Amino acid sequence: MDYHAILEHVLADIEPEIGCGRVADYIPALRSADPDRFGMAVADVDGPVTGVGDWEAPFSMQSVSKVFALALVIAADGEQVWQRVGREPSGNPFNSLVQLEHERGIPRNPFINAGALVVTDRLLSVTGDARGAMLDFLRAESGNPAVDFDPVVANSEAEHGARNAALGYFMASHDNVENPVPQVLEHYFWQCAIAMSCRDLALAGCFLARHGVRADGSRLLTRSDAKRVNAIMLTCGTYDAAGEFAYRVGLPGKSGVGGGILAIVPGRCALAVWSPGLDARGNSVAGVAALDRFTTRTGWSVF
Amino acid sequence: MDYHAILEHVLADIEPEIGCGRVADYIPALRSADPDRFGMAVADVDGPVTGVGDWEAPFSMQSVSKVFALALVIAADGEQVWQRVGREPSGNPFNSLVQLEHERGIPRNPFINAGALVVTDRLLSVTGDARGAMLDFLRAESGNPAVDFDPVVANSEAEHGARNAALGYFMASHDNVENPVPQVLEHYFWQCAIAMSCRDLALAGCFLARHGVRADGSRLLTRSDAKRVNAIMLTCGTYDAAGEFAYRVGLPGKSGVGGGILAIVPGRCALAVWSPGLDARGNSVAGVAALDRFTTRTGWSVF
């Protein structure tokens, strides 16, 4: 399979959509992103990685980090986390408090903000350093020691973090937070503020295409757990557009408001795409279009 | 692949779960189902069908019929139906009015009751006989002319159909019903009341494993539309347990409160399973367990 040729075709196909949508503006540090950037990378399960466009430019991971936090907490702590967070699509905008209240402080899934706070809280308990554990993992898998936190973004998140603070305190009021809320928030904000390129992200996520096996051949997740993380990405990975993403792209995927998306073709490859213009539901317009084209051209949907 | 041997193993594995759960009791006609029944069938994309247990005993399709209604309306009418129904998981019990009100009469997806009423309404407009069109299709695909409506169930549905009537009138108040509400309800109740066996259901659903191609080699859906129907089954097919079903089974599936489930292994086979005992979310306990075992034994999850 000539990945590079496919990516070139995909880029040509979706060029008109680059620059569409709106750059995230909920924190000042993201507002300055250039909507005309676009990058895409593919990491094959057997190692090679290739890309097109701005595929080596770092961007802010944002919610894409949630899938790594989930994998790390399952690796370290097994099934425990499912006592404190569900596995169902939310059917509501990604940071809704309504469902959380209705369900007594148990977030619907680990990819809405409330659920990710629970995962980070648990990862913090288990590792002692949730953000550090994630950074170490991402550097190791990408082979790039320059992957790092962006302190400007992290501080901006904290300054505008009232809504996440509300989620954290709300869950604390239901005894679903183990560590002090401000500490959990800090680790969460720093995880979201990790910057890395499509190249690095595709490499880092490839363990999910390899059924749980890391770049160095060691196993992070059991085959069964890797399959399950993919299932949760498919049903819950793109905010309130998971049904639409499954319908159009047909792959497990996790998006972030920085404009990045990680998608998995189980057994074959991991895809990373980035373009800052977002649709109304917070997913990259050009990114979703590119994944749509990729699966159409290759026929590699899971369905 | 020796399907029969696998099914025998699956049956042995899940035997303790047969009889677990509660038989649906919302209409009298379903209450009398025997909780100790269990059947399972596999229809290969190349034709052969085999099964174990009560795989040739007819049961009430109930909501499994919704996937056929959707396929038939897309086949007849293309993308039109998506103007009137969404594609997102509901995140609420299957017959909730809340979300419907919040979203102005547009049901979240075609597999919740409200969405299925919209699909039936449109199928009625397009074919002139929604229930007849479905029955014809099911008979043709299964090769079994004895597949038929169960009038006792249909009348029982109608007698206890106040909630579906509420859904219908509510959508009518939002101008999302084309035909008279009582007529739409009648076709909907009769569709749900079709009785067929696991054997017949696996054969009838196999066009989704064949990427849209019917038993006679003609095409019902484009490859792309077949893929999309599978995607919707995976994200929305098992009421408020779609995330759980994807996590455990990892296949597109559609369940009904009669205890039946249709699941698709794209490119390989269609699976039908039936056992009347339901879990709290309305899915067959032994049925889900059997599909879980099947995918574990074969490794045929989509993830």
Add this chain to the structure above:
Amino acid sequence: MDYHAILEHVLADIEPEIGCGRVADYIPALRSADPDRFGMAVADVDGPVTGVGDWEAPFSMQSVSKVFALALVIAADGEQVWQRVGREPSGNPFNSLVQLEHERGIPRNPFINAGALVVTDRLLSVTGDARGAMLDFLRAESGNPAVDFDPVVANSEAEHGARNAALGYFMASHDNVENPVPQVLEHYFWQCAIAMSCRDLALAGCFLARHGVRADGSRLLTRSDAKRVNAIMLTCGTYDAAGEFAYRVGLPGKSGVGGGILAIVPGRCALAVWSPGLDARGNSVAGVAALDRFTTRTGWSVF
């Protein structure tokens, strides 16, 4: 107290607000109302009635009828109705299904549509003719045998009654309807379609100012029940603006989308006002303003 002089002052005060707001348009028969009409009448507990403007022109009662249905059902059936309907403000737009679902088919209060359907259903069971019982009462209290149903409005309500049908069937699905839903709806629509003037309405409602005593000196309600109906009017009588109405006017009141409002000064008088222009919550703009001015000028708020 020279009521006529006060009403003249009130009319002068609020003249600029006549014609403001929007005429109800949910049924064609109400759309043709002239927004520049305004009438107001006061009926003293001792008998005399006087008015200004179009105080003798008949208008459509709409939801003002709900307070008479409630009084009649309490008179005929005592406290029974409170098993099937609550007494709390709804905190939601007047015809919301959300709360009804959350509270298992028990409407929050008798003045939201769902609650009024329950009251009419019970009044139908008790009297055999809910709409006839109301018409008889209104004619007797007003002394005007010309008070009558407006069949054009009644039929228009029925034609556009899908939402009320949805409410009715929804409550039926919770076993909170005794009579066939279509019959309950018919009586409800005809009650709402009664046309009467401010003069007639003030006279008809004066039993609530007389602590339960009718125009002929006989008792409809106990003193305690009359007080309670007034309390429910104050907390629930003006849709989702009950707090605002209490804040501005400070009297028990019941409004209708025909532009009419009945308000009670306990022990003194009943006020009826009519002007078709409605605010965003469905209350007459000039009507609320006139009542506000009346209580300011007289100091007759209950607070």
Add this chain to the structure above:
Amino acid sequence: MDYHAILEHVLADIEPEIGCGRVADYIPALRSADPDRFGMAVADVDGPVTGVGDWEAPFSMQSVSKVFALALVIAADGEQVWQRVGREPSGNPFNSLVQLEHERGIPRNPFINAGALVVTDRLLSVTGDARGAMLDFLRAESGNPAVDFDPVVANSEAEHGARNAALGYFMASHDNVENPVPQVLEHYFWQCAIAMSCRDLALAGCFLARHGVRADGSRLLTRSDAKRVNAIMLTCGTYDAAGEFAYRVGLPGKSGVGGGILAIVPGRCALAVWSPGLDARGNSVAGVAALDRFTTRTGWSVF
């Protein structure tokens, strides 16, 4: 009017209800309250105060403090506060986040916790010391310099204040908080933790019966504003039981989970009652019963 005789009768009438209900247990400091305590006091607009039972024993004000915070902020700042908080009954349990989210951070009324936080926030901005301003006012009106904060209760509130913190941060995320959230919470918790007796509370609340005039004859609120505060008490003062309270008691009232209730007979007197056993909605069982009996015996409902 011989208030003391009436109170004696009331006490005899409701004696069986003393000890009913459950003492508030959401913070440890309230759990130790003795459910068998009961006190009631009446302060006449002309000055005299009398009582029965434990009418001179201090108890924790809790939410009764909200009515004083509202009056003080209106006195200091006029109508400004209504830009940031509504005036409608909530139709939901008293600390619900759902409505707050639906209405973009504007609490429904000043007597739900979220609304009270907004009032305290504004009072803090205007006075520089929200809790101090309230304490000064209560001491002056009651003539009792021993009225004071209970630091054990205040600290217990803070320790178990995660839910109120969630409310505060949630509103901050909607730009509806002016001061740092922790500071607002601290003033709010200390206001709730003021301890005073029925005697002191009746005297302190009597300005609402005197149409805004303080004990020393000076005016705190205009007549119109005093009327309006009473209106809000009636429609919103007893959590999700305002309709029920209006129906049974028929007076403006504000309750607290410490078991206290302040009720106003406009133009006549202020009533304070205390008994720690609460009903399911958080109102004192014996307290509501006593007010019900008082209005029945005197005929002094506002309706």
